[in-house]
Amino acid sequence: xxxxxxxxxxxxFILLGLSNHPVAQAIFFWIVLxxxxxxxxxxxxxxxxxxxxxxxxxxMYFFLSNLSFLDICYSSSSVPQALVTCTTExxxxxxxxxxxxxxxxxxxxxxxxxLLAVMAYDRFVAICSPLHYTMIMSWKVCVQxxxxxxxxxxxxxxxxxxxxxxxxxxxxxxxxxxxPQTVSKLICxxxxxxxxxxxxxxxxxxxxxxxxxLVTYLRIGMAVWRIRSDQGWSKALSTCSSHxxxxxxxxxxxxxxxxxxxxxxxxxKDKVVSALxxxxxxxxxxxxxxxxxxxxxRALQKLFGGKGFKY
Numbered sequence: 001x002x003x004x005x006x007x008x009x010x011x012x013f014i015l016l017g018l019s020n021h022p023v024a025q026a027i028f029f030w031i032v033l034x035x036x037x038x039x040x041x042x043x044x045x046x047x048x049x050x051x052x053x054x055x056x057x058x059x060m061y062f063f064l065s066n067l068s069f070l071d072i073c074y075s076s077s078s079v080p081q082a083l084v085t086c087t088t089e090x091x092x093x094x095x096x097x098x099x100x101x102x103x104x105x106x107x108x109x110x111x112x113x114x115l116l117a118v119m120a121y122d123r124f125v126a127i128c129s130p131l132h133y134t135m136i137m138s139w140k141v142c143v144q145x146x147x148x149x150x151x152x153x154x155x156x157x158x159x160x161x162x163x164x165x166x167x168x169x170x171x172x173x174x175x176x177x178x179x180p181q182t183v184s185k186l187i188c189x190x191x192x193x194x195x196x197x198x199x200x201x202x203x204x205x206x207x208x209x210x211x212x213x214l215v216t217y218l219r220i221g222m223a224v225w226r227i228r229s230d231q232g233w234s235k236a237l238s239t240c241s242s243h244x245x246x247x248x249x250x251x252x253x254x255x256x257x258x259x260x261x262x263x264x265x266x267x268x269k270d271k272v273v274s275a276l277x278x279x280x281x282x283x284x285x286x287x288x289x290x291x292x293x294x295x296x297x298r299a300l301q302k303l304f305g306g307k308g309f310k311y
Contacts, residue, residue: 010168012092013183017085017176018271028272029086035279036079042286043068046296053299059137060126063119064289066146067246070115071282074108077101078278082176098178103161105278106180109254110205111153116247117209118145120216123240128223160201176275181258202258210251217244245288253277 018025046068050056078101085091093101125136170186173179220240257277290296 010095010171012094012171013098013178014172015081015085015091015093015176015178016172016174017082017091025086028275029083032079032086032275032279033083035276035283036075036083039075039279039283039286040072042290043072043282045300046286046289047072049296049299049303053302056295056299059122059139059142060119061295062142063115063122063146066149067112067115067119068286070108070112071285074105074112075279075282077104077108078177079275081178082275082278085176093178098173098183101178102180102183103157106160107153107157110156111150112250113205113209113254114149114152115146116243116250117212117216118149119243120213120247121145123243124216124220127220127240156205175271177278179271179274206251206254206258213247213251242289242293246285249284249288250281253281 018028047065050061050065050068081093081101122137126133129136167188168186169188173182173186175182217240257274290300
C-alpha cells in the first residue's frame, strides 16, 4: 500500500466503483442510467415548457427554468462517469479531468444552494407583498438575482480551487467518480486540518442559505396564518409546497452526506448513495413541480394536444 506521506506525480486516477461485486455493479448501472435519462427528459421538458409557454413567463418559473437547467448540468457532471466506471474493467480518469469534475460539481452544487434561497425569497415577496410583487420582482431584478446566483457560486468555487490541495500520495479512488470526500483521502500528510477546513466550508455553504430559507418560510408561515379565506390558504400552500419539497430533498440529502464524520474507508453503501444522489435528486425536481402545479399541467396538456392528453 502506498505510504500516505510519499508524494507521487499523479497523471490519472483509477476508479474502483463496485469492482468486487460485478453483478451488483451491473444492476446499479441500469438503475442509474434509467434515473439519469428520466431526469434529463423531465428537466429538459421543464425548460422547453417555460420558454415556449407565455403563461409561464413569470419570476417563479424563470427561476425554476434556471433550476432545471442547473440540474441537467449537475447530473451530467458526474453520472456519465459513474456509468463508464460500471462498464469498464479498469476505469481511469485523467488528473485534469478529475479536478475539473470536482470543481464543476462543487460550482453547480453551491449555485443550487443559493438558487433555492433566491426562490424562497421570490415566494416570500409573492405572499407577503402581493400588491408590490411585480414591482419588486421585475424582470431586471430577476435577471440580476439569477446572474448574482451563478456568479457567487463561481467565486466561492474559485476560492476553493485556489486554496485546495495540490499534492497527492495515491491514485486509486474507491468510488465511481471523483467524489470530493473520497479524493481528499489521497492528499499527502495529515488530513485532519484539511478535513476540518473542508467540513467548515461545507457547513457554511449549506447552513447559511438553509437558515435564510428557514427564516423566509417562517415569515411566510406567519403571513399565511393571518389569511382569513380558505382560497387564500390553498393558494399560498400550493405556491410553496413544491418548493419546500425540493428544499427538503436537496438539503436533507446534502446534509446527510456531507455533514457526517469522515471514515478512513469508503463503504459500498456510501458509494451507491453518493452516485444515486447525483441522479435521483435532479430527477425528482421536475416530477414534484409538474405533479403539484396546475400551470405546468396546463402547459403539458397544450404541448401534447390539449384535452386529449391526460395527466
